[in-house]
Amino acid sequence: MPMQHSSPSRTTGRPRSAAADEAILEATRAALVDVGWSKLTMGEVATRAGVAKTTLYRRWAGKNELVVDAVAVLFDELELPDRGSLAADIEGVVLQFASLLDRPETKTALMAVVAEATRDEPLRERIRTSIVERQKRLVLVGRARAERRGELPAPADPCVAAAAADLIFDVAAGAVVHRVLVSGEPVDQEWVRRFTALLVGGLAAAAD
Amino acid sequence: MPMQHSSPSRTTGRPRSAAADEAILEATRAALVDVGWSKLTMGEVATRAGVAKTTLYRRWAGKNELVVDAVAVLFDELELPDRGSLAADIEGVVLQFASLLDRPETKTALMAVVAEATRDEPLRERIRTSIVERQKRLVLVGRARAERRGELPAPADPCVAAAAADLIFDVAAGAVVHRVLVSGEPVDQEWVRRFTALLVGGLAAAAD
Amino acid sequence: MPMQHSSPSRTTGRPRSAAADEAILEATRAALVDVGWSKLTMGEVATRAGVAKTTLYRRWAGKNELVVDAVAVLFDELELPDRGSLAADIEGVVLQFASLLDRPETKTALMAVVAEATRDEPLRERIRTSIVERQKRLVLVGRARAERRGELPAPADPCVAAAAADLIFDVAAGAVVHRVLVSGEPVDQEWVRRFTALLVGGLAAAAD
Amino acid sequence: MPMQHSSPSRTTGRPRSAAADEAILEATRAALVDVGWSKLTMGEVATRAGVAKTTLYRRWAGKNELVVDAVAVLFDELELPDRGSLAADIEGVVLQFASLLDRPETKTALMAVVAEATRDEPLRERIRTSIVERQKRLVLVGRARAERRGELPAPADPCVAAAAADLIFDVAAGAVVHRVLVSGEPVDQEWVRRFTALLVGGLAAAAD
DNA sequence: TATTAAGCGAGACGGTACGTCGGGTCTTCGG
DNA sequence: CCGAAGACCCGACGTACCGTCTCGCTTAATA
Incomplete structure (x- = not known):
């Protein structure tokens, strides 16, 4: 759901952590509650989710897309x-x-x-x-x-x-x-x- | 209209430029048209208005307040x-x-x-x-x-x-x-x- | 002693306050003791001396000249x-x-x-x-x-x-x-x- | 030589660029020659070295420390x-x-x-x-x-x-x-x- | 089983904008 | 004309995030 991958479906290499996805969305919602939209930073979300910033950017293009997914559910x-x-x-x-x-x-x-x-x-x-x-x-x-x-x-x-x-x-x-x-x-x-x-x-x- | 001054009306010192006020609001609207809200910067507004950044901050607390005033009219x-x-x-x-x-x-x-x-x-x-x-x-x-x-x-x-x-x-x-x-x-x-x-x-x- | 005036000796208008001169130099020395050279500001000196910044600049070209005079004595x-x-x-x-x-x-x-x-x-x-x-x-x-x-x-x-x-x-x-x-x-x-x-x-x- | 790192030697993360160090010191010396100490700015040094300001501040606490290192050699x-x-x-x-x-x-x-x-x-x-x-x-x-x-x-x-x-x-x-x-x-x-x-x-x- | 391609954490990187501070100038008023 | 007050333009400050990039390391599907 997060991001359309460049390759519609890869097969080789280590697969993306499914757990990370939910942790990130959850962290995003929690951060929204705590600091609001305009002070929400990607770094903060990554830290809260126990994840590297790279992992966020691998899945979402930016703050906007991430928040839409986090809130949509x-x-x-x-x-x-x-x-x-x-x-x-x-x-x-x-x-x-x-x-x-x-x-x-x-x-x-x-x-x-x-x-x-x-x-x-x-x-x-x-x-x-x-x-x-x-x-x-x-x-x-x-x-x-x-x-x-x-x-x-x-x-x-x-x-x-x-x-x-x-x-x-x-x-x-x-x-x-x-x-x-x-x-x-x-x-x-x-x-x-x-x-x-x-x-x-x-x-x-x-x-x- | 922009910001409530500390003293309701001072008498000493150089008075604030009235022209600057309108130039700033006009510049803000123009910048909104060109770059939109999220890419609007105080520095850009100041430059467009031919005004120093400090002059903006002397009158408005930040981007939010400035834009409200610029759009309200x-x-x-x-x-x-x-x-x-x-x-x-x-x-x-x-x-x-x-x-x-x-x-x-x-x-x-x-x-x-x-x-x-x-x-x-x-x-x-x-x-x-x-x-x-x-x-x-x-x-x-x-x-x-x-x-x-x-x-x-x-x-x-x-x-x-x-x-x-x-x-x-x-x-x-x-x-x-x-x-x-x-x-x-x-x-x-x-x-x-x-x-x-x-x-x-x-x-x-x-x-x- | 401070600055050579543009006119070697004027006669008309209000004469410069002699008291201000000494107050400024004294304030400069006091500020030097408190904050040191690099954090010494003209505004601070003016405030300490109970004088406007304009008065400083009318007499000294800048921080360097002011400090030399303040220390020379x-x-x-x-x-x-x-x-x-x-x-x-x-x-x-x-x-x-x-x-x-x-x-x-x-x-x-x-x-x-x-x-x-x-x-x-x-x-x-x-x-x-x-x-x-x-x-x-x-x-x-x-x-x-x-x-x-x-x-x-x-x-x-x-x-x-x-x-x-x-x-x-x-x-x-x-x-x-x-x-x-x-x-x-x-x-x-x-x-x-x-x-x-x-x-x-x-x-x-x-x-x- | 520049700054004592928090950990004597980290192992994780991208290592600091060794080339940047020398480029910065060289740029500092060049800027000193051109503009002198008091007009030397961190931004100018960064630009000359082709480096971001943050990279300077990550390695040196300020202008003083940077210049000492640049001149010491x-x-x-x-x-x-x-x-x-x-x-x-x-x-x-x-x-x-x-x-x-x-x-x-x-x-x-x-x-x-x-x-x-x-x-x-x-x-x-x-x-x-x-x-x-x-x-x-x-x-x-x-x-x-x-x-x-x-x-x-x-x-x-x-x-x-x-x-x-x-x-x-x-x-x-x-x-x-x-x-x-x-x-x-x-x-x-x-x-x-x-x-x-x-x-x-x-x-x-x-x-x- | 060994290979291998990707994911992953960490954190440095070049940038941009921030909001503040100080410099020196100006413009007002009152003395 | 002096002096205070304070607004003005300017430029630098040091910081915060951005989104990207290297690192060394895991991890699972394939060969």
Whole structure:
């Protein structure tokens, strides 16, 4: 997962330590918690992981890529259990997402790598595949479930459906991120309730 | 505006050059366009501004503070002319905001300083007062206008009104930011139309 | 004494404070004792003297010139009372000179300004007139006294006499300076006795 | 020779470049010639040597230590070939020493580091072992040779002998240094002849 | 089993930027 | 015109990380 090797698969020589990989990612997360993104150094990560700097650079191109990989796994925790209604599903996942964003390692890292990505297309792609697309899947699952429940009509055009899913994703994820990181206000029960009402109401209105 | 002086206003000694201030901020914006946030150096800014590094440090504590001030003024361009309806007002301001975020100096800087701010309370406060609060005002203006037009009911409780404004702000700003910087998709006429429909529908539903 | 003014003598305007001059030199000596030559700064001297940096630069061209003037006055303390014999005179003045060199302000400053002077002819001249020539006078006085006593013959040629005085001066001053600053050994009674014996013996032998 | 390593000899890691050492010292001497001591900068030396500043600081604590090492090697050139008599030996070595002191790199550096050493005991020690002691050896060699020739009596007490050697060293080195650097007069054939006469006369007188 | 190609730790390397300090100059005000 | 205060430009400081490079050593798959 870390880096595409020059040779798609070597066979000779000593294989890379699998243990080192996880130690490095773990050390990266720990360092993010302790010192934050901007004071995170490759040397520090290497030391914490009990590994030489060379080993880091053999696997990741730099700090950006390393941190994306270290943080990406955290976003796999997000789940969408069936809570019985569209509103309940939304409230559940929004709370989950907000509490994930509140963790120090994601809080300090996420916006930073996004900022770096504005001038780095490969990084942008990596973020998209490692983090963004995995969350967007939740929107599709939730939508399908709501349709099955009859809460939302099935879209006529699959292309329109995709655009709608993108919109919902940007609105939901964007609102939470903005609330937490920019406004700096808590995503509490009350806010989630109001946000969900707004979103469900908008979806219903748009469906007419 | 740059830095609070130790004494609110000294009288002795040579006064600080007012011209330098603007030259520095302008140089900062130009450098952001050319090299982006992470490769922006204080030395480079000083050179571009025709100023000594010490002059920068005398006025700003570091790169973060400098960039916030340099970028903040751009957000004052946002306006909310009366376009005749709530939907038209929202579409107008969202398009404005999106095109502002698309400028290279804001695109590269905004997320970066927000990321830094997660570990720096004074910086967070500076961002809030210099950038965030100025935008939030637009929400209040738009809401009042919609109420005057009869598109939205006047809220019973001013406290509830404030929370609603905050929510709308986080949703609108967050959605645009996420669309542009995270999803990396354009905020075009079509997307704005769909987003506005969702938001207006949600507001109408919530008002009932 | 400090600096030759651009106009040999002005008449209009506020005259320079005479008190400032002495305060600055005194502050310079004090700072030399505290921090030594290489960490001595003009700003520090100005602060200690309760004077603005501008005032320093109006009177001295730089650190070198200031320190020469500050230290020069100390060399005026050297005296050559008649101790009854050439050897006693030499012993007396050598001890005086050594104890002067042992003072922290001279110890740290003297070699430093001499070093600077190797690439700065005006400074070399200033050192010569302010410090060196004043000591050389002692040699002439001592020689004349020894001749009056009949310990040394009067030189036939005044030109030869001058060269002899220069030689004695370089030998005496050089030996003490080298002993104190380079060898780092004390100039005690015993050493002075041995040195004087060597010098007087040499003079006597050369006189034959 | 440059700096005592923390571990007397490491085994792991990339070894220090031996070539860099000589390049740095050579660059230091060249820079001394061109710009003198007080305008000599570590950055300039690094650039001239084609080396990073960090490499300098990894090996030497600062400018003082670096310059001592750079200049010390020049003093190894001094030799004391047998010229047949004590006076001839002295004249020879004094001329050698004077011409060494006349070289721009020593002239500007020697007094400077001695001045610095007045407030820096480790530096003083470094100067002593790297420069001073090596010259003092010449005195011992010359003395022994003179005794063998019968020009000087063998000293009864070895302790007295050492003190005498120290005295001669301070007188000879001090006189030359003072003549060249303080008085700023040339050490020509004539001066050397007169000085040697004085010294040999003094030694003879003291031996009685 | 021996070879061998790569991985690995350590740490020196050439760089770039940092934030600070001091130098010497200037610009203001008040005396 | 002097003097204080302090901002100004400049250049050097010594440090921190960067990402790369040598070292000597392990380690496992292949021959």
